Amino acid sequence: MTKAVLSTLELLVLLLPAALLLGGYMARVFRGERTFLSAGLRPIEKLVYRLCRIDESQEMSGRSYALSVVATTLGGCLVLFLIQLLQGILPFNPQGLHGVRWDTALNTAISFGTNTNWQAYAGETTMSPLTQMLGLAVQNFLSAAVGIAVAVAMIRGFARKETQTIGSFWVDFVRAVVYVLLPLALVLAVVLVSQGVVQTLHAPVSAQTLEGATQVIPVGPVASQEAIKEVGTNGGGYYNANSAHPFENPNGLTNLLENFALLLIPTALVFSFGIIVGNRRQGRALLAAMLVLFALGLGVSFWAELSGNPLLAGAGVSGGANLEGKEVRFGIPASALWAESTTVTSTGAVNSAHDSDLPLSGLVQLFNMGIGEVIFGGVGVGLIGMLFYVVLAMFIAGLMIGRTPEFLGKKLGAREMIMAVIGILLPSITLLAGAAVALVLPAGLAGLGNPAAHGLSEILYAYTSAAGNNGSAMAGLSVNTPFYNLTLGLAMLIGRFATLLPGLAIGAAVARKKTVPGSIATFPTTGALFVVVLVAVILLVGALTYFPAFSLGPILEHLFLGAGRLA
Amino acid sequence: MKEIRTAFLVILVFSLLLGVVYPLLMTGIGQLAFPSRANGSLVSVGGHVVGSELIGQSFVSARYFHGRPSPSDYDAMASGASNFGPTNSAFLLEVKTRVDRLLRENDLAPGTSVPADLVLASASGLDPDISLEGALLQVDRVAAARGLDIAVVRALVQQMTRGPFLGAFGDPRVNVLQLNLALDGLS
Incomplete structure (x- = not known):
């Protein structure tokens, strides 16, 4: 337990001050103020505007902002789809790989365009270096920038009053790439290469092992992709084993840095939020709620994983230590810490195999994703999702004290409430319906990698990950089939737009409203009471939505495990 | 529609910047500064x-x-x-x-x-x-x-x-x- 607590504290000591600094920096960037990087980056920003014929002074209505978001997301998917299909005739393909099969390519295109990075394929034998660089890595940046932009627009809505516009999507989007994502990725990539993450355009290397066998070792432009994969909460690995692969994550230092990187922007955005709405205590209150939920889930995971697997202990494994699917250089605590971090954000990068985690860890991961990844969350979309819960919590609190719900001086009406409920419930309905369909169709059951309750968890995990735009998997499920590629692809699209569009709708709606000054009767939204109400609402919604499904999957398996029963 | 045109222009420009310039720059830096690491920490005998x-x-x-x-x-x-x-x-x-x-x-x-x-x-x-x-x-x-x-x-x-x-x-x-x-x- 010492290592568990110590690794968590070390991560937070690194994360919170860095997020505070980055949060202030991002607030300046998105308000169009000068920063210490402006001298170098402003020319690049202006060049992009000129080449793309963007007028940076042109503000947008919510509708126009939303159209731009949809066009950029679907356009990105289309380009990525074509690159994969044409891979066989494109250059930079030293292994001579063929074009990707259409259903896999479509699933992957949606997956990377929606910041999900669900991977039905194995990178080393499916995607050429060109596809990885020009296709997948580019969407890592762009999908992350879309999420940040929409969050900024929504925040702006709360900060403004009686206006029809919420900023320019193109400006927010370009700034997110040029001022935030690219500099962070550059720095992280250099550090990763120095530690052993490969970065080369060479073909796979052939080695003659000490015992005389031949081992073919795939290399490629990995560090550049690894960096943005974590910074942008994307999670799509260059290799099939993702961040468990030694070339993606070679040691304890890279593991800490990557874990830090995938939490950084989501955490920083909470600070930016407080600054932009002119109420830093509000940002800190949201952060407190996130930290409480983070600690709850992490505590359960640590307890489960460190208790070990009694069945393994019975088989002669010392302490029943659950090292199946975990790397020695990370160990059990750092694997559990990462699993928590990657599922509370929408990252989905993994440094261990979630399919082999103990049932209660799986339960926590499913819960983190199922509530919509609002504990820190994905870049941008996490904060948007948290604000949905804030609207819901304020509505409930308003009912209890008998006043119109308010947040940040904005009266919350039916429109805001409807949009928040769509944002919370539509992904949940999608994932439960998808899993239910897969569980009754032969095409769904054919993919199972494990029997009984654990099999149900695998299918539930797949749709939860897709609708939550997470991308991690209980990877024993064989999903590279037309059935799974198409249904999971649809779930990813619904999950993405059911977050982005209601977020914009709320932002645009509150921007039109007056800001009313708080009175003695206003429900205080920066204190401990607010944090408790918010956390309680999130736990309640999650429990009410998922308890029946969870009880048939991870909870049942946990009971089996305790009774020493095999499946 | 204007949004669609701009979207494709942005994707094109960023594909060059983020899909070509960025990874090649990183490859250059990696190969110059950490050649052994960047190429896979290979071990040779004889x-x-x-x-x-x-x-x-x-x-x-x-x-x-x-x-x-x-x-x-x-x-x-x-x-x-x-x-x-x-x-x-x-x-x-x-x-x-x-x-x-x-x-x-x-x-x-x-x-x-x-x-x-x-x-x-x-x-x-x-x-x-x-x-x-x-x-x-x-x-x-x-x-x-x-x-x-x-x-x-x-x-x-x-x-x-x-x-x-x-x-x-x-x-x-x-x-x-x-x-x-x-x-x-x-x-």
Whole structure:
């Protein structure tokens, strides 16, 4: 337990001050103020505007902002789809790989365009270096920038009053790439290469092992992709084993840095939020709620994983230590810490195999994703999702004290409430319906990698990950089939737009409203009471939505495990 | 529509910046500043590549320390985990078989508890390390097979053991390829 607590504290000591600094920096960037990087980056920003014929002074209505978001997301998917299909005739393909099969390519295109990075394929034998660089890595940046932009627009809505516009999507989007994502990725990539993450355009290397066998070792432009994969909460690995692969994550230092990187922007955005709405205590209150939920889930995971697997202990494994699917250089605590971090954000990068985690860890991961990844969350979309819960919590609190719900001086009406409920419930309905369909169709059951309750968890995990735009998997499920590629692809699209569009709708709606000054009767939204109400609402919604499904999957398996029963 | 045109222009311009300039710049920096790391931390003996210090490889001979079980048998083109669930009976059966084999190979009494890493597969299937306990368990066998003093082999294991990063990330561990290369250097 010492290592568990110590690794968590070390991560937070690194994360919170860095997020505070980055949060202030991002607030300046998105308000169009000068920063210490402006001298170098402003020319690049202006060049992009000129080449793309963007007028940076042109503000947008919510509708126009939303159209731009949809066009950029679907356009990105289309380009990525074509690159994969044409891979066989494109250059930079030293292994001579063929074009990707259409259903896999479509699933992957949606997956990377929606910041999900669900991977039905194995990178080393499916995607050429060109596809990885020009296709997948580019969407890592762009999908992350879309999420940040929409969050900024929504925040702006709360900060403004009686206006029809919420900023320019193109400006927010370009700034997110040029001022935030690219500099962070550059720095992280250099550090990763120095530690052993490969970065080369060479073909796979052939080695003659000490015992005389031949081992073919795939290399490629990995560090550049690894960096943005974590910074942008994307999670799509260059290799099939993702961040468990030694070339993606070679040691304890890279593991800490990557874990830090995938939490950084989501955490920083909470600070930016407080600054932009002119109420830093509000940002800190949201952060407190996130930290409480983070600690709850992490505590359960640590307890489960460190208790070990009694069945393994019975088989002669010392302490029943659950090292199946975990790397020695990370160990059990750092694997559990990462699993928590990657599922509370929408990252989905993994440094261990979630399919082999103990049932209660799986339960926590499913819960983190199922509530919509609002504990820190994905870049941008996490904060948007948290604000949905804030609207819901304020509505409930308003009912209890008998006043119109308010947040940040904005009266919350039916429109805001409807949009928040769509944002919370539509992904949940999608994932439960998808899993239910897969569980009754032969095409769904054919993919199972494990029997009984654990099999149900695998299918539930797949749709939860897709609708939550997470991308991690209980990877024993064989999903590279037309059935799974198409249904999971649809779930990813619904999950993405059911977050982005209601977020914009709320932002645009509150921007039109007056800001009313708080009175003695206003429900205080920066204190401990607010944090408790918010956390309680999130736990309640999650429990009410998922308890029946969870009880048939991870909870049942946990009971089996305790009774020493095999499946 | 104007939005669609702008979207495609932005995707095109950023594809060049982020899909060509950025990775090539990183490749240039990596190749200049950290050439060995950037190319896969390859290990050469007598002029030919015997593997990567970061990528585990299969060892079955009694003369070498063995790594962890690998679902792909250390095929580096097929990284990945077993994805066995914790209550899967096929999984438990396989673990029992591995425990028995490990005890037999190292001449240990049946019923002895063994370090988990030696009988459970890693997440990548390419884990380059074993735990310190996992290495110590194999010392007697390796020393006997090579006609070396047990104390010498044990000292080598201790010397090559690396501790957890910042006291919290990872278990005390030994890189199997490096350990075996050092053994070959001894005898």
